[in-house]
Amino acid sequence: MEFRIPATEGTGNSGVYLQGRYEIQVIADDVPDLPGLKACGCIYNQHAPLVKADRPRMQWQSFDAIFRAPRMDDGGEVSEQARVTVLHNGVVIQNNVSIAGPTGSHMDENIAEPGPLLLQDHGHQPVSYRNVWLVHLPEKASDEYEPK
Amino acid sequence: MANMQAPPENAVILFDGTDLTNWHQKDGSPANWTIDEEGAMTVSKGSIISDETFDDAYVHVEFRCPDMPEAEGQAKGNSGVYLQGRYEIQVLDSYGWEVPGLGDCGGLYNQYAPLVNACKPPMQWQTYEIVFRAPRFDESGEMLEDARMTVLQNGKVVQNNVELDGPTGGQLDEDVGDPGPLLLQDHGNPVSYRNVWLVHLPPAGSDQYDPR
Numbered sequence: 519m520e521f522r523i524p525a526t527e528g529t530g531n532s533g534v535y536l537q538g539r540y541e542i543q544v545i546a547d548d549v550p551d552l553p554g555l556k557a558c559g560c561i562y563n564q565h566a567p568l569v570k571a572d573r574p575r576m577q578w579q580s581f582d583a584i585f586r587a588p589r590m591d592d593g594g595e596v597s598e599q600a601r602v603t604v605l606h607n608g609v610v611i612q613n614n615v616s617i618a619g620p621t622g623s624h625m626d627e628n629i630a631e632p633g634p635l636l637l638q639d640h641g642h643q644p645v646s647y648r649n650v651w652l653v654h655l656p657e658k659a660s661d662e663y664e665p666k
Numbered sequence: 667m668a669n670m671q672a673p674p675e676n677a678v679i680l681f682d683g684t685d686l687t688n689w690h691q692k693d694g695s696p697a698n699w700t701i702d703e704e705g706a707m708t709v710s711k712g713s714i715i716s717d718e719t720f721d722d723a724y725v726h727v728e729f730r731c732p733d734m735p736e737a738e739g740q741a742k743g744n745s746g747v748y749l750q751g752r753y754e755i756q757v758l759d760s761y762g763w764e765v766p767g768l769g770d771c772g773g774l775y776n777q778y779a780p781l782v783n784a785c786k787p788p789m790q791w792q793t794y795e796i797v798f799r800a801p802r803f804d805e806s807g808e809m810l811e812d813a814r815m816t817v818l819q820n821g822k823v824v825q826n827n828v829e830l831d832g833p834t835g836g837q838l839d840e841d842v843g844d845p846g847p848l849l850l851q852d853h854g855n856p857v858s859y860r861n862v863w864l865v866h867l868p869p870a871g872s873d874q875y876d877p878r
Contacts, residue, residue: 553873554871554872554873555873557871560871565870565871566870566871566872566873567871568867568868568870568871569868569871584797584816584823584826584827585826585827586826586827586828598829601814601827602827603797603816603827608674609674610724610797610865610867611871613722613797613798613799613814613867614797614799614814614815614816614827616811653822653823655781655823655826656781656782659766659773659778659779659780659781660765660766660767660768660779661768661779662767662768662779663767663768663769663776664739664767664769665760665763665764665765665766665767665769665770666763666764666765666767
């Protein structure tokens with residue numbers, strides 16, 4: 519997906535929620551005293567971006583996210599947390615990190631269920647989006663050695 | 667050269683088509699794969715190992731399997747890309763299989779088959795984009811999280827944030843807490859490589875404000 523922070527209005531705060539539960543933060547890079555855990559490209563309040571890959575306001579930017587939903591055991595307990603790898607403008611900013619549960623303002627906590635993409639309205643922040651798409655990934659590959 | 671992904675400015679160039687000065691063999695002697703006039707190097711006389719070592723990294727590799735129509739299975743265009751010399755992404759001519767297995771191209775050898783068959787036919791250049799996360803340890807040296815990888819083959823996700831169960835076989839060493847090199851495997855078939863580079867990744871982001 520691609521996004522653009524507005525020229526002057528506010529901090530450009532928005533967010534991309536995977537499954538409506540796990541937020542990749544969108545915000546301008548010129549917000550003063552912004553901690554890494556709330557910076558653009560963070561998994562909100564859990565994982566700061568590895569590096570700053572921001573472009574200035576009014577330039578289109580991209581997130582490429584490879585998302586792995588949580589895995590459950592037979593008893594319905596989480597056996598593996600959600601994981602994500604994110605590239606911001608082509609630069610790796612999240613490297614196969616585990617997400618310890620939904621981030622703030624999630625839609626629901628039904629973490630075993632599929633969920634939608636949510637683009638956040640954070641109020642009076644006219645962030646723009648374009649070219650938003652996804653590819654479904656199979657949950658699991660073959661567990662046999664020989665191909666078929 | 668056309669249709670090659672240019673490395674970013676902060677990339678460490680491991681092979682740009684000119685020479686093998688950044689590589690050696692297992693016994694420490696110079697790498698001696700053949701390099702053609704188009705800037706491709708081809709498997710010859712042993713696996714080669716990068717001088718550069720890494721922990722977490724983004725690694726770009728382009729490879730081309732030879733056309734071996736008479737060969738089958740693991741004898742067909744076999745090679746491999748070993749992250750840290752320990753974790754192999756298989757290189758094989760697996761073109762055409764509907765359900766690739768644990769030994770097929772794009773697989774983490776014998777641990778994770780590729781999610782889809784993203785292979786191109788032999789003699790076509792293919793890409794691996796690898797986002798590698800080294801194992802994590804606690805203060806006493808116990809492993810907390812094993813190595814993880816996300817891999818795109820020809821732009822398609824074939825490995826999705828998977829966690830390995832130790833080295834995949836044929837590894838250089840078992841020193842899983844140490845940085846390691848990139849190893850390109852000689853499995854007896856004339857597989858070619860070009861445009862090999864990596865970007866080191868920090869182990870974690872900073873939660874402190876980092877003014878520009």
